[in-house]
Amino acid sequence: MSGPDSGAMSGPDSGGADGLALATRGLRKNYGARHALDGLDLSVPTGVVYGFLGPNGAGKTTTMRVLTGLIHADGGAVEIFGKPFRRGDRHRLFEVGALVESPTFYPYLSGRANLRELAASGAPVARKRIEELLDLVGLCDRANDKVQSYSMGMKQRLGIAAALLSDPRLLLLDEPANGLDPAGIVAMRDTLKALAAQGKTVIVSSHLLAEIQVMADVVGIIAAGKLVREGPLKELLAMQRVVKVRVRPNLVDAAIKTLASFAPAERLTETDRDEGWLAVRAEADCAEEVNQMLAGAGIFASGLESGSDLEMLFLELTGGQAVGGEGTFVGLDAPANGSAPAGKGTAA
Amino acid sequence: MRLFYSGLRKLVRRPATWVTVAMLIGLLVLIFLAVGATANSVRVRTSGAEGKLLLTFPGAYDRILQFITGLGGLFAVIYGAAIAGSEWSWGTLKWAVARGESRVRYMLISYVTVAVMIGFGLLLTFVVGVMAAIVGAHLANVSTSGLGDSSTLSGLPERLLKGWFAVVEEGALGFTIATLARSQLAGIGAGIAFYFGEGFASIFLPDIVKYLPFSVANASLVTGPSNTETLGGGASGLPADQALVLVGVWLVAALVVAALFSDRAEIAG
Numbered sequence A: 001m002s003g004p005d006s007g008a009m010s011g012p013d014s015g016g017a018d019g020l021a022l023a024t025r026g027l028r029k030n031y032g033a034r035h036a037l038d039g040l041d042l043s044v045p046t047g048v049v050y051g052f053l054g055p056n057g058a059g060k061t062t063t064m065r066v067l068t069g070l071i072h073a074d075g076g077a078v079e080i081f082g083k084p085f086r087r088g089d090r091h092r093l094f095e096v097g098a099l100v101e102s103p104t105f106y107p108y109l110s111g112r113a114n115l116r117e118l119a120a121s122g123a124p125v126a127r128k129r130i131e132e133l134l135d136l137v138g139l140c141d142r143a144n145d146k147v148q149s150y151s152m153g154m155k156q157r158l159g160i161a162a163a164l165l166s167d168p169r170l171l172l173l174d175e176p177a178n179g180l181d182p183a184g185i186v187a188m189r190d191t192l193k194a195l196a197a198q199g200k201t202v203i204v205s206s207h208l209l210a211e212i213q214v215m216a217d218v219v220g221i222i223a224a225g226k227l228v229r230e231g232p233l234k235e236l237l238a239m240q241r242v243v244k245v246r247v248r249p250n251l252v253d254a255a256i257k258t259l260a261s262f263a264p265a266e267r268l269t270e271t272d273r274d275e276g277w278l279a280v281r282a283e284a285d286c287a288e289e290v291n292q293m294l295a296g297a298g299i300f301a302s303g304l305e306s307g308s309d310l311e312m313l314f315l316e317l318t319g320g321q322a323v324g325g326e327g328t329f330v331g332l333d334a335p336a337n338g339s340a341p342a343g344k345g346t347a348a
Numbered sequence B: 001m002r003l004f005y006s007g008l009r010k011l012v013r014r015p016a017t018w019v020t021v022a023m024l025i026g027l028l029v030l031i032f033l034a035v036g037a038t039a040n041s042v043r044v045r046t047s048g049a050e051g052k053l054l055l056t057f058p059g060a061y062d063r064i065l066q067f068i069t070g071l072g073g074l075f076a077v078i079y080g081a082a083i084a085g086s087e088w089s090w091g092t093l094k095w096a097v098a099r100g101e102s103r104v105r106y107m108l109i110s111y112v113t114v115a116v117m118i119g120f121g122l123l124l125t126f127v128v129g130v131m132a133a134i135v136g137a138h139l140a141n142v143s144t145s146g147l148g149d150s151s152t153l154s155g156l157p158e159r160l161l162k163g164w165f166a167v168v169e170e171g172a173l174g175f176t177i178a179t180l181a182r183s184q185l186a187g188i189g190a191g192i193a194f195y196f197g198e199g200f201a202s203i204f205l206p207d208i209v210k211y212l213p214f215s216v217a218n219a220s221l222v223t224g225p226s227n228t229e230t231l232g233g234g235a236s237g238l239p240a241d242q243a244l245v246l247v248g249v250w251l252v253a254a255l256v257v258a259a260l261f262s263d264r265a266e267i268a269g
Helices: A060-067 A090-095 A111-119 A127-136 A152-163 A182-197 A209-215 A233-238 A249-259 A284-296 A310-317 B002-013 B015-038 B042-055 B059-089 B092-098 B103-139 B150-181 B184-204 B213-219 B240-264
Strands: A020-031 A034-045 A049-053 A075-080 A096-099 A170-174 A201-205 A218-223 A226-232 A241-246 A268-272 A277-281 A303-308
Touching: A020 A060, A020 A201, A034 A060, A034 A075, A034 A201, A034 A218, A049 A060, A049 A182, A049 A209, A060 A075, A060 A096, A060 A170, A060 A201, A090 A096, A096 A152, A111 A127, A111 A152, A111 B002, A127 A152, A152 A170, A152 A182, A170 A182, A182 A201, A182 A209, A209 A233, A209 A310, A218 A233, A218 A310, A226 A233, A226 A310, A233 A310, A241 A284, A249 A268, A249 A277, A249 A284, A284 A303, B002 B103, B015 B042, B015 B059, B015 B103, B042 B059, B042 B103, B059 B092, B059 B103, B059 B150, B059 B184, B059 B213, B092 B103, B103 B150, B103 B240, B150 B184, B150 B213, B150 B240, B184 B213, B213 B240
Parallel strands: A034 A226, A049 A201, A049 A218, A096 A170, A170 A201
Antiparallel strands: A020 A034, A020 A075, A218 A226, A241 A277, A241 A303, A268 A277
């Protein structure tokens, strides 16, 4: 993966000179004639939750595979904590924990045994760490059961525990919420935020924009193998303030006409005509003004929301493609046991 | 060493390990008990004499070893393929690589643990086989006085070791085929096909096939001066010593191919 630009990001041993936990420059990966990654440049600061978004086939999973050494890039460079990560630099992964795609295990072994055997590879892991992680992900009661009897959500929990085995400084999670029940999602979110608060860096690829919106500090949005936007979530959303108005579907055209004087056409979007939803990109405190204008024209809104919308930003940047990637969110899985939901707090 | 112990723990707990050993032992016991029970039957008088020969020590040691290294070789191909293939099919290799483990080290140590388990399985099968032969001999009223034949017993460790080496080479072929196929089922299927295909090809191409992995494994275990029965075409197989060297060559070559492929492969899915 080394290339002519591989030395462009060098920094001190403790991390990137610019405080980056992970950086990719001009990352390229082709599958035949298809460019899965087409010069991807990511800059992930240290100590944040980084939301990694992109539509189906945008290159999210390919990126994750390159970052974990599963596949090799055709060009470009990767740095992890300021040090180059090239083909022979597998020891760099000792500082990385990863859950790439759906978690898979030895089906005939228990959850505890799977973690134990996994801990035998890569960076050394203390025995007590396994018990701490089983507790953290709420699998203590089922830890001795064979994995083949686990639900998808339980395997996902075990996968998250496996990713955390080495207490990594950089965590790469591909769709970590897959199969988790709502309590599990909340607990996972709390855990990831707590890890970031400890100074660890968490990169989360997810379908769940709402989840990313409440969890991520920084987001990177990719499309067709290229980065289309990256930055602190708050800053990106500040540029994407919207007022959503719901009127009767037969009054949508009249509402658009009424609001045309308030917002130019490019800032006025029909988000769901059948349901009568219109989105007006404007400052959040304009909601009253919008409502007043509609009422003045005899159109009474049955719903009014104001705020920031990651989904609109995403759709705009990715050319309106649906959010996605491999896997499907289920989210209705029963808790792993009758006890409290997956542990909150931080990884030890 | 933690990877080695981990590999052993995984294999000890794996049902395929015990199913494979149980099948080998079960067939061996069944044969000896069946022969013992029927050797004196009037209807099988002619073959009964041959059966009694099978149960007569110290010759029975040879028969047990032949059985173990013959059918055991096929089982080793299947077992090796199952272990390597599952690492790809189940995605467990992916975890190890993503944790920074060396692919080459992981695969080679995986096979070392397979070799250890093959050795354990062969030894267990041999011991149970001897016991079954004793029971069979009693059933057939055959003397077991040759059980303690000192010259045979003194040569047993070396023969067991050579048998293990040959079977480990055959297992390595299954392991490598499944690695190349990245699949348990494809690896097992292709391994079995190669095993029987080589035997079939020896009828038409004996001069070539005698150098191929399963043939050299068989040839390395022949103890007599003549080595004409290992190939179907009537041509002589290789001398045992030369075959043993080739067994080593095939073993190393198979593992090098598996390691190199694993190192270069793109892991997806």
